Amino acid sequence: MKYFRLVWTGLWRKKVRTIFTLLSIIVAFVLFGMLQGIDTAFKQMVDQGRLNVLTVMNPAGLPLPLAYLPQIEAVHGVTGATYRSLFIGDYQSLNNIVIVLPVGANYLALNSNLFSVPPGELAAFLRTRTGALITPALALRLHWKAGDHVPIHALNAMKKDGSPDWTFDIVGTFDMPGYPSRDESLLLMNYPYYDTARATDAGTVQMYQVDIADAAQAAAISNAIDNLFANSPNRTRTETEKASAQGQLAQIGDLDFFVEAIVGAAFATLLLLTGSTLMQSYRERIHEFAVMKTLGFTDAGVAALVLSESGVLGVGAAALGLLAAHLLLPAVGRLAAGQIPGLHLPWIVFAIGIGIAVLLALASALPAAWRVRQLSIIDALAVR
Amino acid sequence: MTALVYLHNVVKRYVRGRQTMEVLHQLDLEVPAGQFLALMGPSGSGKTTLLNLISGLDRPTSGEVTVAGERIDQLSSSRLAKWRARHVGFVFQFYNLMPMLSAERNIELPLLLTSLPGAQRKRNVAAALELVGLATHAKHKPAELSGGQQQRVAIARALIADPTLLVCDEPTGDLDRASASDILDLLQRLNREQGKTIVMVTHDQKAADYASRILHVDKGQLVAASMQSAV
Numbered sequence: 001m002k003y004f005r006l007v008w009t010g011l012w013r014k015k016v017r018t019i020f021t022l023l024s025i026i027v028a029f030v031l032f033g034m035l036q037g038i039d040t041a042f043k044q045m046v047d048q049g050r051l052n053v054l055t056v057m058n059p060a061g062l063p064l065p066l067a068y069l070p071q072i073e074a075v076h077g078v079t080g081a082t083y084r085s086l087f088i089g090d091y092q093s094l095n096n097i098v099i100v101l102p103v104g105a106n107y108l109a110l111n112s113n114l115f116s117v118p119p120g121e122l123a124a125f126l127r128t129r130t131g132a133l134i135t136p137a138l139a140l141r142l143h144w145k146a147g148d149h150v151p152i153h154a155l156n157a158m159k160k161d162g163s164p165d166w167t168f169d170i171v172g173t174f175d176m177p178g179y180p181s182r183d184e185s186l187l188l189m190n191y192p193y194y195d196t197a198r199a200t201d202a203g204t205v206q207m208y209q210v211d212i213a214d215a216a217q218a219a220a221i222s223n224a225i226d227n228l229f230a231n232s233p234n235r236t237r238t239e240t241e242k243a244s245a246q247g248q249l250a251q252i253g254d255l256d257f258f259v260e261a262i263v264g265a266a267f268a269t270l271l272l273l274t275g276s277t278l279m280q281s282y283r284e285r286i287h288e289f290a291v292m293k294t295l296g297f298t299d300a301g302v303a304a305l306v307l308s309e310s311g312v313l314g315v316g317a318a319a320l321g322l323l324a325a326h327l328l329l330p331a332v333g334r335l336a337a338g339q340i341p342g343l344h345l346p347w348i349v350f351a352i353g354i355g356i357a358v359l360l361a362l363a364s365a366l367p368a369a370w371r372v373r374q375l376s377i378i379d380a381l382a383v384r
Numbered sequence: 385m386t387a388l389v390y391l392h393n394v395v396k397r398y399v400r401g402r403q404t405m406e407v408l409h410q411l412d413l414e415v416p417a418g419q420f421l422a423l424m425g426p427s428g429s430g431k432t433t434l435l436n437l438i439s440g441l442d443r444p445t446s447g448e449v450t451v452a453g454e455r456i457d458q459l460s461s462s463r464l465a466k467w468r469a470r471h472v473g474f475v476f477q478f479y480n481l482m483p484m485l486s487a488e489r490n491i492e493l494p495l496l497l498t499s500l501p502g503a504q505r506k507r508n509v510a511a512a513l514e515l516v517g518l519a520t521h522a523k524h525k526p527a528e529l530s531g532g533q534q535q536r537v538a539i540a541r542a543l544i545a546d547p548t549l550l551v552c553d554e555p556t557g558d559l560d561r562a563s564a565s566d567i568l569d570l571l572q573r574l575n576r577e578q579g580k581t582i583v584m585v586t587h588d589q590k591a592a593d594y595a596s597r598i599l600h601v602d603k604g605q606l607v608a609a610s611m612q613s614a615v
Binding site: 002003005006009010012013287288291292293294295296297298299300301377378381 | 442465470480482483485493496502
C-alpha cells in the first residue's frame with residue numbers, strides 16, 4: 001500500500017494521455033460487457049427452452065388460423081395445446097413500453113410450472129374480459145395495482161374503432177420464478193377481448209404451444225402437425241421450444257463469432273495502444289527509474305511498479321467500463337421492447353472481464369517493465 | 385580510524401563497440417570511517433567511475449571493493465540494491481528528484497524500502513526537512529524550488545535512511561556560489577557533527593577545500609593526495 005502513491009503519481013504524470021487511455025479501455029470494456037450480456041441473454045433463452053413443449057408457427061412469420069387448434073390437439077402424443085399473440089404498446093410515453101400477450105384461456109394452466117399466479121387472481125383474470133395480469137416488475141415500474149383501470153397505446157395493434165388505445169383492468173400479478181422474463185414489462189390479456197376488438201387478422205394467433213407426453217417423440221409429433229397443414233395456405237413449422245429459440249438466435253447470425261470478433265479486435269487494438277503508451281511513458285521516465293534503482297529499489301521492484309501502474313489503469317478502467325455496461329444493458333433491453341429478456345451483466349462476465357483486463361495490463365506493460373528491469377543505472381543517469 | 389571503504393587492485397574497463405577502454409588501472413584506496421574525502425580531477429579522469437564503484441552503482445572489471453564490511457563487487461544485483469538502500473546516500477549534481485513528488489515524498493522514497501510504519505516515516509521526513517532548513521517547503525514540488533533548495537531536498541533524501549556513507553557527485557556543480565557554500569557547509573556539518581563519511585567528486589577546488597582529505601585522479605590512477613587540517 002505504501003507504494004500506491006508512487007504508482008498513482010506515475011499514472012497521472014501526463015494527465016491528458018492517461019485520460020485518453022482510460023477512456024479507450026472503458027469503451028472497449030463497455031463493448032465487451034454489452035455484447036457478452038446480450039450473448040448470455042440469448043443463450044439463457046435457449047437453455048430455458050423446454051424439450052417437451054413444441055411451438056407451432058408460420059415459417060413466413062404470418063399468423064396462423066385459430067381453427068388449427070382442435071386438429072393439433074387431436075395429434076397422437078399431444079397432451080395439451082394453447083396459443084398466444086403479441087403486441088407492443090406504451091403507457092403514457094414511449095419510455096414505458098409494455099409487451100402485451102393475448103393468451104388462450106388454458107395458457108396459464110398449461111404453463112403452471114412456468115407461471116405463478118395466486119388462484120384468486122387467476123380466477124379474476126379468466127372471468128374479466130378486459131382483465132390483465134402483470135409482472136411484479138411492471139407493477140413496480142408503473143405503480144400499478146389490482147383494481148387499476150389502465151390504457152395502453154398499441155404500436156402495432158389497431159382496434160376496429162380505429163383507436164390504438166386498449167384499456168385493461170388490472171386483476172393481479174403473475175411471476176415467472178427463475179426466468180429472466182419476470183423482470184420485463186409483460187401484461188397478459190384475454191385472447192377473446194383482443195380477437196374481437198382488433199381491426200385485422202381476427203381469428204388468428206401468432207403461435208401455438210403444444211405439450212407432449214414424451215420428449216423423445218418431439219420430432220415425430222412435429223412432423224405429424226406440419227403434415228396436417230402441408231397443403232394449406234398457412235403452413236406450419238413445428239419444433240421444440242429449445243429448437244425454436246435456437247432458430248431465432250440463428251436468424252441473427254453466429255452471435256458468438258460476432259461477439260468474439262468484435263471484442264477480439266477491440267482488445268487487440270487496446271493492447272497495441274496501451275503498450276505503445278506505456279513504452280512512451282517508460283522512455284520519458286528512464287532517468288527517474290534509474291534514480292529509484294540508485295536509491296535501492298531492486299530491478300524487479302521497479303519493474304513491478306511499472307506493471308502495477310498498468311494494472312491499476314487497466315483494471316480500474318475495465319471495472320468502470322463493465323459497470324457502465326451493467327447500467328446500460330437494462331436500457332438496451334427496454335429499447336428492444338422485451339425481445340431480449342433478462343438482459344444484464346452476469347457476475348461471471350464481470351469476473352472474466354476483470355481477468356482479461358489483468359492479462360491485457362500485464363501483456364501491454366511487459367515490454368516496458370522488461371526494459372526497466374534491464375535498465376543500467378550508469379547509462380541512464382548519464383543521459384540528461 | 386578503520387577503513388570504511390577499501391579498494392584493492394581495482395580495474396574498470398568499458399567496452400564501446402569494438403573499443404575497450406580501461407578507465408581505472410589497478411587502483412588502491414582506503415577511506416576511513418568519518419572522513420570527508422574530495423576526489424578531484426579533469427573530465428574523463430575516472431573520478432565518477434571510482435565513485436560509482438564505491439557506491440555500488442557499478443562493478444569493477446577486476447579487483448576488490450569492500451565497503452562497510454561487504455565485498456560489494458561480489459553481490460548479486462538485487463542484494464547490491466538492498467545494500468545501497470541500507471548503506472549509501474546519494475547526492476547528484478542535477479539533484480535527480482522525482483518531478484511529480486513533493487519535497488517530503490521525495491525524501492520519503494528511501495524509507496519506503498524499510499519496514500518503518502507510515503507515522504514514523506512522516507516524523508523522520510519532518511526531521512530531515514528541519515535539518516536541511518526546508519521545513520516550510522514540505523509540500524513543494526521540485527519545480528517550485530530553487531536549485532539550492534532542490535539540492536537540500538536531495539541531501540535530506542540521502543540522509544533519511546541514516547546511511548553509512550554519503551556519496552556526492554559534483555553536488556554544487558549546478559549552483560551559484562552562495563547556494564554552493566550553503567550546501568558545502570551543510571555537508572561539512574554532517575561530517576563533523578554526525579560523523580558521516582562523505583566521498584565527494586568535484587572539479588571545484590573551493591568545494592574540495594571543505595573536505596578533510598583531497599585525492600586527485602588522473603588517467604585512472606590516484607596521483608596525489610593531501611590532508612586538510614580544517615577549513
